Amino acid sequence: MQATRDFSHYVKHLGSGLAHIDLAVEGVSCAGCISKIERGLSAIPDVTLARVNLTDRRVALEWKEGALDPARFIDRLAELGYKAYPFEIVTAEAVEAENSRFLLRCLGVAAFATMNVMMLSIPVWSGNVSDMLPEQRDFFHWISALIALPAAAYAGQPFFRSAFNALRTGNVNMDVPISIGVILALATSIVETIGHAEHAYFDASIMLITFLLVGRYLDQNTRRRTRAVAGNLAALKAETVTKFVGPDEISVVPAAAVTAGDIVLLRPGERSAIDGTIIDGRSEIDQSLITGETLHASVEPGSEVYAGSLNISGSLRIRVSAASEGTLLAEIQRLLDHAVQVRSRYVQLADRASRLYAPVVHATAFLTMTGWFIAGASFHDSIISAIAVLIITCPCALGLAIPTVQTVASGAMFRAGVLLNSGDAIERVAEIDRIIxxxxxxxxxxxFDVVNSAAVPADVFELAGRLALASHHPVAAALARAAGAKSPLPGVTEQPGQGVRGILKGEEVRxxxxSFCKADNLANIILSRDPEASVVAFSRGGKRYVFAIRQSLRPDASAVIAALQKRGIAVELLSGDREPAVRAAAEMLQVPEWRAGVTPADKIARIEELKRQGFMVMMVGDGLNDAPSLAAAHVSMSPISAAHLSQATADLVFLGNRLAPVIAAVDHSRKALRLMRQNLYLAVGYNFLAVPIAILGFVTPLIAAAAMSGSSILVMLNALRGRHVPQETL
Structure with missing residues (x-):
């Protein structure tokens, strides 16, 4: 009897006719694995996306809904030599922790064996140039064999298993030549020992495994530390909610059982599992995830609370606006996951190199052996040279060069409050020389604050607030918030760059x-008294009203603008607001180039003009209203409010009241790009120098092992420099 497999519980329905599932994949260790998995899964008809996240060894899959059974993906991965199962955070962390412990055990065995074999090799090396008897040398060789062979069999499992799985499915990966090199070195050493030869290579074999395990363990720990930054989000998620099931009756229920409109109780010391609005109670909450501020924020009825916020003092009654997968916390997690969906140019280069690696290195090793044999060398010397080539050409450094830097940099940027929405954003940010x-x-x-609300009739204010709920513009949102509007008017449409309009009791409301509301005269009267205010007009039939709205600059805006200019980045201000308000902001921030009253089309035209002049332009604007200009820029960034995170269209977004994440994005990206290039130079330069030396026979397997592992460790240590950038006081 064959059991059926139902993975529907793990499938997410994205809309637009697409379904999504995340699978945990064991054995993914290099760029070659990523390329093989993505190509193998993308070849399945109706698959629209297959992307591997090397950081947590997860593959994200999207396909046309109803066209495929998710079990097919697991079967296909098995055909490729990888074990896969639905991705769950708890399970994945447990598996990763066990893998880490297994690697550490293997490393301990390999290191212990290496020390002992090297101690035995020293008298052999010295004895070969002195008076050691052949019987004594053979004795040391056999003792080395007794230590090295079982140690290699155990400690080499991470590489042998991977190589076997690849070969079993008719594929090759980076572990295949490593395994061949180790096995050949051990086999040759046994033959040499049986033949009473002066040299054996047990030390080279076990030392190679030790160096490789050091590199792999360091790589895994680097990824785990970076993954822990995003994984901390899971710790912020409360699993249960205290829900009001009656006027004075409460019940503790799973967070997944709460829906919008429910009333929940948040006690002191509890984390919120939902997004919502406080309807009763006062307290202080820790919402550093949202604002970036470590100081506790005072909240009262009408204040917003987001999932992950920690209640400090008083009890709060909260009306739920979003729960479960609809919360801000869930949106941040999805944004972090989405950052791996686009491959950078450097990762694509490493992928292509890894695909070429296996056939090239095997051909090189075979030609080296053949060439030396034809040139008159013994079969023994020819095979030793081939082994050295197999070992020294392992492209671990190339495979780690770019992904490690990206992993470290994305983690550092997340800690600085920047969320990536595109996998190649780091490279593009590093190239900019102008910011709009x-x-x-x-x-x-x-x-915003509505400063003249008292001069507007209450019924008009309330109606304008309801109309404002249909608009995404922050000024309209401020009006709706100030009016306390809860329900939008039905049938309202938005005219981009102008406003919203609808019909109420046969009359048009705008x-x-x-100009859209034909209230220019009223607006001019208000602006003559308050030239820096922003205005929004309301019309109903023949009646016209104008609201004056103010907002203040971000607290560190001046310092950030000055810091950008100091870094050689020109700054420009484009705004659809009135000229007096834009001029005042530009003068306060010391921005020499500014334009007021521009439309979305004007912003795109300006960006295209700058691109024709050779500038690499970053657009920093609201992710909702500036979507066209964000898309037109070389790279885009949005200082987006928590409530609108799910609508972000920029390549990078950040939360909070400060502008400092813009500087953090620039500094971390520039350093990451430098490290990517340095790592590529290190990896390519190493092979450029090492391979010819190995082919010419000047390298023993032992030296090859040390050189190859040293290059990988050097690349990883260089990547770790991306965790920090010099901090300047803003």
Whole structure:
């Protein structure tokens, strides 16, 4: 009887006719594995996306809904030589921890054996040039064999298993030539020992395994530390919620059982599992994930609370606005996952190199052996040279060069408050030499205040607030918040760059720019008294009203602009706001180039003009209203509010009230790009120098093992430099 496999519980339905599943894949260790898995899965009809995240050894798959059974992906991975199962955080962490312990055990065995074999090799090396008897040398060789052979059999399992699985499915990976080199070196050593030869290579074999395990263990720990940064999000998720099931009756239920509109109780010391609005109670909460501020924020009825926030003092009643996968915390996690979906140019280069590696290195080793044999060398010397070539040409350094830097840099940027929405964003940010800022909601704080609400009739204010709920513009959001609007007007449409309009009791109602509402005269009167205010107009039939709205600059905006200019990046301000307000902001920030009253089309035209002049432009603007110009720029970034994170369209986004993440993104990206290039130079330069020396026969397997492992460790240590950049006081 054959058991059926139902993975529907793990499938996410994305809309647009697509389904998604994450699979944990064992045995993924290099760029060659990534390339093989992605090509193998992408070849399945109706698969629209197959991307491997090497950091947590997870493959993300998307396909046309209803076209495929997810079990087919697991079967296909098995055909490729990889064991796979649905990805779950707890299970994946447990498996990863066990793998780490296994690697450490293997490393301990290999290191112990290496020390002992090297101690036995020293008298053999010295005895070969002195008066050691052949029987004594053979004795030391056999003792070395008794230590090295079982140690290699155990400690070499991570490489032997991987190589066997690859060969069993008709494929090759980086572990195949490593395994061949180790096995050939051990076999040759046994033959040499039986033949009473002066040299054996047990020390080279076991030392190679030791060096490789050191590199693999360091690589795994680097990835685990970076993954822990994003994994800390899971620790912020509360699994249960105290829900009101009656006016004064509460019940503890799973977080997944809560829906929008429910009322929940958040006690002191508890983390919120939902996003919502406080309806009763006052307290202080730790919401550093949202604002980046470590100081506790005071909250009261009407304040927003997000999943992951820690309640410090008083009890709160909260009306749920989002729960489970709809919360801000879940959106951040999805954004972090999405960052691996796009391959950078350097990763693509490493992928191509890894595909060429196996046939090239095997051919090189075979030609080396053949060439030396034809040239008159003994079969023994020819095979030793071939083994040295197999070992020294292992492209572990090349495979680690770029992914390790990206892993370290993305983790550092996350700690600085920057979330990547594109896998190649790091490289593009590093190339910019000009930044265009939007003003409203970008250089200024997203919160607005309506300063003339008392001069507007209450019913008009309430109606304008309901109309504002249909708009994504931050000014409209401020109006809706100030009016306390809860339910939007039905049938309202938005006209980009102008405003929103609808029909109420046979009359057209509009909210937007003064010209859109034919309220220019009223707007001019208000602006003459308050030239720096922003205005939004409302019209109903023949009645016109204008709201004056203010917002302040972000607290570190001036310092960030100055820091960017110090780094040689020109800064420009483009805003759809009025000229007096834009001029005041530009003068305060000392931005020499600015334009006011620009439309989305004007912003795109300016970006295209700068691109024609050879500039690499970053657009920093609201992820909602500036979507076209964000897409037109070389790279884009959004200082986006928590409530709108799911609608982010920029390559990078950040939360909080400060502009410092823009500087962090630039500094970390520039350093990461330098490290990527350095690692490529190190990896390519190593092979350029080492391979000819090995082919010419000047390298023993022992020296080859040390050189190859040393290059991999050097690349990883260089990548770790990307964890920190020099901090300047803003």
């Amino acid at each position: 800022f939007d003003k409203t909601g970008t250089l200024t704080l997203p919160e 909210l937007g720019s003064p």
